Amino acid sequence: MTLVVLGVRHHSPACAGWVERTIDRLRPGAVLVEGPADFTPRLPELLLDHQPPVALYSHHRQGPHTHGSWTPFCGYSPEWRALRAGQQTGAELAFIDLPAWHEAFADVENRYRDRVYDHAPRAPMPWAERLCEAFSADGYDAVWDHVFEQALDDEVRAERHQIYFRLLREANPAEARDERREAYMRAHVAHALARHDTVVVVCGGFHQPALEDATPSDTPPADIVPEEDAELGTYLVPYTFHRLDSFTGYQSGMPSPGYYQMVWDHGPERAVDEALARIVVRLRDKNQTCSTADLIAARTLAGGLARLRGHEAVQRVDLLDGLAASLVKGALDMPLPWTRRAPIAAHTDPLLVEILRVLSGDDRGRLHPDTPRPPLLHDVHAALRSWGVAFSADTVPVSLDLHQAAHRQQSAVLHRLRLLDIHGVVRAAGPATVHDVELQEHWNVRWTLETEASAIEAGAYGATIEDAARRRLSEMLEADAPLDALVEVLLMSRFAGLADIDARALAVLAQRMQHAKLDEVGPALSRLLAVHRHDARFGGQGDPQVAALLEALTDRALWHADMLSGATAGLTQSHLDLALGLRDVVRHGGVADATGAAVRATFRRRALDADCPCGLRGAAWGAHISLVDDDEDAPSRLPGDRRAMLQAAPPSQLGDFLAGLFCLARVEIGVDPSLVGAVHEVLCQLSQAEFLATLPALRHSFAYFPPREREALAAVVAALLGAEAPPDARDLLRPAASADELVEARALDRAVAVQGIDYGWWPEESTP
């Protein structure tokens, strides 16, 4: 009786080779692999001629609780190679771990995650730190590569694995859930030992110590039966390297799958050249300079580092270090991203981000045509049929009235399909936001071959349309996209009935908002606030998640409001949007009281700040005036003397100042003769040139008044000039010319412009 337990690191090409060689050599009676035991009867599906990466997707729904998890395989996964090698030597194959629905897998998204990062809270592991120090390695990934990802004698490898994983287990003891899994795996091993002379077990190295001393037993492992009302299933889905590399934190596995695929395919030496070639293509595509000399330098450095570090062949960190040293031409804002295990931080050098993307790879798996279809496909078919759509028939229009609950449900399904990029689902017309008054939607739905293909591909996200769309949504929200695009996704998700986004995506989004640019903040704030206030139909009103995002955005907006400087900096729409967004969010109670107080304080401070851009200063004053009614703290009010406030602004910036002021507080100020008088005084002091310079901004500022108020203003101005107020002040506002004359003047303007363009005086886009 021989029991060989191969404790591996998941997704390690070196381990995959070791496993393959061992099975070829021993030709065992049984090959047992860590994987969901309930899938064993369906192993032939997994052994079809797929193109990896593929994954087993397991879903589980019980009452309100749903959970989905993946067991991903690449071409170089030890488990994948073990099953294939076992098949070739005619061994009995089995998965021996608990099914994915078992409570031992609650919260686990990636069955093949790395135990070394499964250490919460992140207490240091002295032995691992010492390993890093001894091998001068930044992080455990580099240590692993240094010790294991090189050509080793199999016996040496086995011994090193044993020591490494024993240490890992001592530092990171097995929890109750691990013990349950290991007990179950042991039962499988024991039963196999009773029936076969030689048994090879391939499992995560962490479990190796618990399985090695299994003894033969005739009792088969106890059946694990799900509860009766549970809805569950496991299916093969095509997978991508991108998704494999995007597990973060304690769900993560080995990084850079694209690179290790090259190592598996071509060997470590050629992998380096292959990777370099791809990196150059990518960088040059992105218009980055990457000269031949740079490449020679990178290759030389990588080789030199490998020799210095005692690597037989260049390894991932050597290559990355070589590239960083030779290609980066300036100071970095953030440490090299491969020196720690975390999502790529903001401000990381974009060159390094691109390099890592290349190593991450963009391979997409493909399933063999005989594979049973993922469950999502059936769900999509059912949905299509429910609208009377048939395969390769004509487009079916679907019209929905979102005021009706039943229609809203149908619309949600269509929106989810759209999120999943299911081909043939097109929204022809519909409201732009959930709080639109008009809530009619029109869709065109078709069912084609591409629909099938896209649904199979989307199967990697989940088993049902809802689960898959939810996960896809989280992915979209975590993507590195402009803020307005993210807000758009967020708002559209309410149509899809997926408003409660998961906590991680929410955190990522809030983080993104903390870095929002000046021109992004104001509009995003207004859009979110509108949902928070008005979305009665889709439940956005008072939604705590929206409130959390509002809080994050307000915080960022405050940074901008505080930081803008330079009294003569011109007024831009983003200044006004910023002030409006901040004012409204406080006025309508979108944020916590403390934040509101900070906003008020900022407005007060900036209204008095001589270094504040005048437009923003006026806006801050306006915001203060329009908020002051609610403000009980009377002493903190700004001085009521509007004349003094006005005179504090430089005369040449008067127009900007007033535009800001009226944009925020036109209603509150109304027609204030004393203010008009003050404006008049300032204007009288301006020279002709100054007056002309400030005129456009002045016109802009008074454009905030509707005609009736402008009439009242005209009366005040007439009085100021000592002219007799005309019986109808609106006459002053009427153009002196007749409509015909205006049309004629406009035609003349156009003719002049055309000639000007002909002669090349003006650029072409200046056509009136």
Added chain:
Amino acid sequence: MPKSKSRPSPSPDLQRPPAEVLYADELARLAQDDTAAKPPGWRLSLPAVRAFILGDGDRDISKKFVGAPSLVERAMVTLATNRGLMLVGEPGTAKSLLSELLAAAISGRSTLTIQGGASLIEDHIKYSWNYALLVAEGPTEKALVPAPLYTAMKEGAIVRFEEITRCPLEVQDALLSVLSDRQLAVAELEQMLFAKEGFNLIATANTRDRGVHEMSAALKRRLNFETIFPINDFQVELNLVKREATRLLERSGVHTRPPDEILEILVTTFRDLRTGVTTQGHATERLSSVLSTAEAVSVAHLLGVRSHYLTEGKVSAADLVECLAGVAAKDDAEDLKRLRAYLERRVPKKKGAHWTALYEARHRLGT
């Protein structure tokens, strides 16, 4: 970062002996045991250089530089190739120390140093003339006064160029042909000086000086850049601040140091404002003023002295706010705004009586 471990100096009358003198014994032992292959012109092999800088407990070699080992490795390998090394980073991150250690280990001398500055001219880099001899004998080798670059090329050694971005561009560009062709024309003698094996250049520059004199793309191409970051580990930095502050305070005749809670707040605040992320994971605006560990030490020193001589040994959060304002106002008026925003909106999210006190003292910044 600790500048160097204090050891009995071999020449007690020197204020600060260079690394090759201070650690002569270690260098000699390393050279003796060195069996690995050495790059041409190097005194030590790469593993021995690494051991010299990062320490080796088994051979009683002290650790002289706290930082990522991979950085030291990249730096060494760069120097063994035909590109120069450029160390960049915030002030006070031990760039010059690393450059000195590398030069001492590789060439056995760290004193071939050019100190960059606005008044630097090419003569200070390459060579100049003894004018009396020049007039008497005409241009001869005897009349030539070599500058560090010349000597380094002639002898095959590492030349150090400190604060390179403080030099005018045309002076920086004098390095171009030296770095690419490894030769220097001495037109007056109608001679070429060809660099011996072992010659290379380590430049340092401060990230705060970006824009003082940008570097030309041509020079950048000939250098590999390495960024040195401030100390990553909170505890390591806090301990260093405590130790150094105590040392400075004792020198000022103060035998107590500010309470640990205050120092913790000080170091946390520095780290938050330096990295732009608070310990709670919230983003904050980074200060452009220098927030090095050395600066934190000097604030701790200041707090200690103030409390000892002015407030009967009490250090309050308000004192800390005032010191922070002093640090922030040094460089950039915008920094005061950033600091205010940090105190107003980030500090209240932190838990603890001292943080609350800090928040309440925020008005000390003024408006």
